[in-house]
Amino acid sequence: MYDVVLLSLAEGSGDSCGSGDSGCGGCNAVCATPRTPVLACADALRAAGAEVETVLAGSDQEIDAVLARFDGPARPDGLTWPDPDTKVRLVVATATDGQLRAVMRRLVRRYAPPPSKRPGDLADGRTVPDLPAVAILPLDPANTEDLAAQLGLPRTPAAVAAAVMNGTVRRLDLLRNDGGSVTLDGALLGGSDDNGRAVPWRGRVEVDDAVLTDGAEPVLACVIGNAAGYAEFDGLRLLADGDPTDGRVEVAVAVPVVVKKLFKGTRVRVEVRRVRGRAVSVLPREGDLQFLDDGVAGSTSRKRSWWTEPGAWAVYAG
Numbered sequence: 001m002y003d004v005v006l007l008s009l010a011e012g013s014g015d016s017c018g019s020g021d022s023g024c025g026g027c028n029a030v031c032a033t034p035r036t037p038v039l040a041c042a043d044a045l046r047a048a049g050a051e052v053e054t055v056l057a058g059s060d061q062e063i064d065a066v067l068a069r070f071d072g073p074a075r076p077d078g079l080t081w082p083d084p085d086t087k088v089r090l091v092v093a094t095a096t097d098g099q100l101r102a103v104m105r106r107l108v109r110r111y112a113p114p115p116s117k118r119p120g121d122l123a124d125g126r127t128v129p130d131l132p133a134v135a136i137l138p139l140d141p142a143n144t145e146d147l148a149a150q151l152g153l154p155r156t157p158a159a160v161a162a163a164v165m166n167g168t169v170r171r172l173d174l175l176r177n178d179g180g181s182v183t184l185d186g187a188l189l190g191g192s193d194d195n196g197r198a199v200p201w202r203g204r205v206e207v208d209d210a211v212l213t214d215g216a217e218p219v220l221a222c223v224i225g226n227a228a229g230y231a232e233f234d235g236l237r238l239l240a241d242g243d244p245t246d247g248r249v250e251v252a253v254a255v256p257v258v259v260k261k262l263f264k265g266t267r268v269r270v271e272v273r274r275v276r277g278r279a280v281s282v283l284p285r286e287g288d289l290q291f292l293d294d295g296v297a298g299s300t301s302r303k304r305s306w307w308t309e310p311g312a313w314a315v316y317a318g
Contacts, residue, residue: 002051002088003050003051004053004088006053006093008035009093009099010057037093037137040158044157060106067103067107070082071083072084079119086132089135090135091135093139100136100184100294101184101294103134104174104182105180105181107132125309125310126309127176128309130314136153136315138155141156146229147227147294151170151315153316169315170317171313172244173247175306177293178306183293185226185228185229186228186294187292187293188223188291189222189289190220200218200256202215203289204285205219205280207280215283219253220254221233221238222253223239223252224251225249226249229242236254236270248277250276251274252275255273284302287301288300
């Protein structure tokens, strides 16, 4: 039978509040009582015969202590590697996609080998091995916009428990980035004003060898999509679909274009340029560029890059 860990993140910790590796984002709120869906899921798992432990993590170190249970036997090359025959199963209780990302970021950091120690059994086109599957337990089952809803995953505690015990795994693409984190759903680059209107910015956006914009023209928005959560912005369709299983990242930029019409002056239309590829880079040209990455806000004034890791992570799908 399986040992199941039900992991919740303390409010204000990790990526859930945009603080990245720094831990608490300022509220310092740590609730010692598991949420009702967590308790219900634990009861359903125990009824199915699993050994269950609930863990509330308030720091990266506490997340790491849980993930260490996936470690496999010692390897001759000294690398820490996940055990493909593990009997441990992990359920991540999430109020936001940023909380799930916080856990996956630590999984990547635990098992990604340094480039100088890349082993021969690591698949081509990958920098991480197959990461252990996780189950996602939404703390707000009515939310129809989170990543679990997009993927059609179980949403009630009983259904999540059944998925864990059935063990059907669905592998998904993962976006890594040079900021040391990961993207599960997507990122939106570019901010908006108090009325929700896009604020134009300039920057160079490249996907593999294709240049979507060279930085000379204003950009209303740029979306880097692994799934479909950022398919639309301000009523404008940016991504064609957003498929987290095709091994590619879909990138779109929205650019205002002035159209001159004979005897009718000019008008502005929005041109959407889309490209699919393996890697994308964004170089801001004018100070800080605001972004949302899996719902976590940030900004950058330097070049940022994302690349896809096909099938690197997995979920229990029912």
